Amino acid sequence: MWAxxxxxxxxxxxxxxxxxxxxxxxxxxxxxxxxxxxxxxVTTFQYVFFYSAMYSLVFIIPLLTMRMFAEERKNGTEQLxxxxxxxxxEITLGKFLAATxxxxxxxxxxxxxxxxxxxFKTPDIPxxxxxxxxxxxxxxxxxxxxxxxxxLTENQIIAAVVTIAAFVLTWxxxxxxxxxxxxxxxEQFYPFVTGVFPIAETINLLLLTIMFIIxxxxxxxxxxxxx
Amino acid sequence: xxxxxxxxxxxxxxxxxxxxxFTVNDGEVVGFLGQNGAGKTxxxxxxxxxxxxxxxxxxxxxxxxxxxxxTVKKQIGYMPEGVPLYTELTVKEFVKYMxxxxxxxxxxxxxxxxxxxxxxxxxxxxNRQIRNLSRGYKQRVSLAGALIGxxxxxxxxxPTVGLDPKQITDIRALIKNLGKKHTVILSSHIxxxxxxxxxKVIIINKGKIVAIxxxxxxxxxxxxxxxxxxxxxxxxxxxIKLKEEIPEILxxxxxxxxxxxxxxxxxxSEVEVDLRKKMFEVLxxxxxxxxxxxxxxxxxxxxxxxLIENNTQEIKEEKQKDTRENQKKDKKEENKSTEEKKAKxxxxxKKENGGNN
Numbered sequence: 001m002w003a004x005x006x007x008x009x010x011x012x013x014x015x016x017x018x019x020x021x022x023x024x025x026x027x028x029x030x031x032x033x034x035x036x037x038x039x040x041x042v043t044t045f046q047y048v049f050f051y052s053a054m055y056s057l058v059f060i061i062p063l064l065t066m067r068m069f070a071e072e073r074k075n076g077t078e079q080l081x082x083x084x085x086x087x088x089x090e091i092t093l094g095k096f097l098a099a100t101x102x103x104x105x106x107x108x109x110x111x112x113x114x115x116x117x118x119x120f121k122t123p124d125i126p127x128x129x130x131x132x133x134x135x136x137x138x139x140x141x142x143x144x145x146x147x148x149x150x151x152l153t154e155n156q157i158i159a160a161v162v163t164i165a166a167f168v169l170t171w172x173x174x175x176x177x178x179x180x181x182x183x184x185x186x187e188q189f190y191p192f193v194t195g196v197f198p199i200a201e202t203i204n205l206l207l208l209t210i211m212f213i214i215x216x217x218x219x220x221x222x223x224x225x226x227x
Numbered sequence: 228x229x230x231x232x233x234x235x236x237x238x239x240x241x242x243x244x245x246x247x248x249f250t251v252n253d254g255e256v257v258g259f260l261g262q263n264g265a266g267k268t269x270x271x272x273x274x275x276x277x278x279x280x281x282x283x284x285x286x287x288x289x290x291x292x293x294x295x296x297x298t299v300k301k302q303i304g305y306m307p308e309g310v311p312l313y314t315e316l317t318v319k320e321f322v323k324y325m326x327x328x329x330x331x332x333x334x335x336x337x338x339x340x341x342x343x344x345x346x347x348x349x350x351x352x353x354n355r356q357i358r359n360l361s362r363g364y365k366q367r368v369s370l371a372g373a374l375i376g377x378x379x380x381x382x383x384x385x386p387t388v389g390l391d392p393k394q395i396t397d398i399r400a401l402i403k404n405l406g407k408k409h410t411v412i413l414s415s416h417i418x419x420x421x422x423x424x425x426x427k428v429i430i431i432n433k434g435k436i437v438a439i440x441x442x443x444x445x446x447x448x449x450x451x452x453x454x455x456x457x458x459x460x461x462x463x464x465x466x467i468k469l470k471e472e473i474p475e476i477l478x479x480x481x482x483x484x485x486x487x488x489x490x491x492x493x494x495x496s497e498v499e500v501d502l503r504k505k506m507f508e509v510l511x512x513x514x515x516x517x518x519x520x521x522x523x524x525x526x527x528x529x530x531x532x533x534l535i536e537n538n539t540q541e542i543k544e545e546k547q548k549d550t551r552e553n554q555k556k557d558k559k560e561e562n563k564s565t566e567e568k569k570a571k572x573x574x575x576x577k578k579e580n581g582g583n584n
Contacts, residue, residue, distance in 0.1 A: 002327075003324065003327035003328055004328075006327075007313070007316075007324045007327075010316070010320070011313070011315055011316075014315045014316070015315050075311050075312075075314075076307060076308075076309055076311030077311045077312065077313055078311075079272075079275075079277050079305070079307040079311055080305075080307070080311060080325070080328070080372065081328070082276075082277050083275040083276060083277050083300055083303065083305045083307075084300060084325075084328035084329055085296075085297040085298070085300040085301040085328075085329060085330055086297070086328055087296070087297060224276075224277070224278055224279045225278075225279050
């Protein structure tokens with residue numbers, strides 16, 4: 001697993017993808033940071049995470065996930081991976097954790113903004129910590145889903161478009177009918193921002209992540225039979 | 228040792244590999260021969276565990292690849308078709324990644340990587356990104372990836388495609404060298420390559436094994452006539468009458484009229500008859516000067532084409548037979564139904580007639 005994790009990280013940062021992802025995210029984060037805190041004169045740093053989850057994460061997560069399996073399949077490197085003495089669980093987890101690591105690195109960068117706020121007034125630290133954790137959990141669920149879509153196709157663009165479409169649909173679902181609220185991951189994330197650690201939502205997001213990781217493993221294992 | 232037992236692979240209704248069985252012994256170099264789409268790659272993909280057979284069993288060194296995939300895969304080095312590589316990595320990074328994937332222990336890793344890079348002649352480009360390398364080098368990187376970890380079985384899918392002649396001879400020499408210590412399976416459609424490198428040839432056509440044999444005996448088996456190529460100076464055109472002189476000659480054909488006055492003929496006889504001695508005795512008497520005389524040996528290429536053609540013919544004939552039988556059945560059924568109809572008609576007309584009476 002470590003071998004795959006290491007190589008995937010290398011790929012993120014040997015190609016522009018890793019930098020583009022972090023750059024785009026931080027650009028959006030800066031704008032939202034200015035709008036929601038500086039211009040309002042408040043220090044509710046946790047809300048920046050909420051808005052950036054809504055307005056930027058949804059659109060840029062596919063940058064990390066679209067290539068995961070689709071690229072390997074297209075280039076044929078899938079053969080190298082699947083004929084190596086590694087099982088599907090290791091391969092999938094390695095790839096998943098590499099993308100999660102990129103998110104973690106991005107979150108560390110956002111601490112700079114936290115520092116800026118501290119200059120004015122120390123924000124509510126527990127609330128920020130909980131929302132950062134929630135942000136990570138939400139990203140993990142998104143990554144797992146994006147990875148699953150990537151395992152279904154060999155076309156990266158299709159993987160990206162389907163992933164974004166699914167995210168936007170679940171995001172807007174509660175606007176159509178409140179019955180669909182449980183589909184919306186953003187709604188799952190909202191309680192974290194309030195600063196109270198929500199156990200139910202944490203379990204929910206974790207289960208969702210695990211479910212899509214398992215689905216990916218099943219898809220990849222099944223391909224041996226149908227390919 | 229690799230045992231392939233009654234393996235079949237279906238894609239929907241398409242039979243890619245049709246009930247094949249063969250064994251590859253330790254230390255053997257085996258070549259898969261076949262036209263494009265014959266099932267070579269599919270078979271290799273099944274041996275390496277990349278895809279699963281629809282039916283049948285593949286056993287590598289006593290272990291079923293389906294039941295013990297990780298143990299078996301560790302013993303196999305695979306160079307897939309079309310040399311897939313992580314082009315964003317450098318050569319060294321790639322080989323290191325492959326070593327890690329194959330669970331080469333940390334202690335040995337560095338040493339083994341150096342060794343493989345040296346074996347495949349990649350030392351000069353070790354720190355260059357793979358995407359910037361030429362095709363020949365990429366091929367070698369792929370080969371290095373297969374060799375790392377010193378696997379007992381090495382499977383190479385078309386290892387020399389797209390290389391220049393110098394690189395081809397290099398790679399062939401390398402494979403031959405590998406054959407001393409490893410079991411090697413390679414596929415190719417270059418026949419001379421297979422006859423040079425391999426101890427055993429497996430010819431596949433349309434998913435079926437046509438022949439398993441050594442290259443030499445395959446050539447012999449498919450030879451139907453003995454042919455001599457003979458270049459002569461023959462001013463009085465006596466060569467045409469040669470058949471009357473030597474009754475064993477089946478055919479004597481002019482194939483080339485050279486500008487310097489010499490002519491080249493091909494003289495054919497039965498396989499068991501060697502005419503060379505007789506030619507030297509008879510021709511001078513007929514005032515024919517021999518410039519050159521040699522036995523035309525049938526190459527593996529001819530053997531391959533004969534086998535494939537025969538096999539394809541057989542398959543076609545079988546199909547025709549089937550369709551003919553089906554047609555016959557259909558006809559019989561048709562006849563039956565028309566007869567029944569007729570019988571019914573007769574009955575009804577009889578009834579009518581009866582009614583009238």
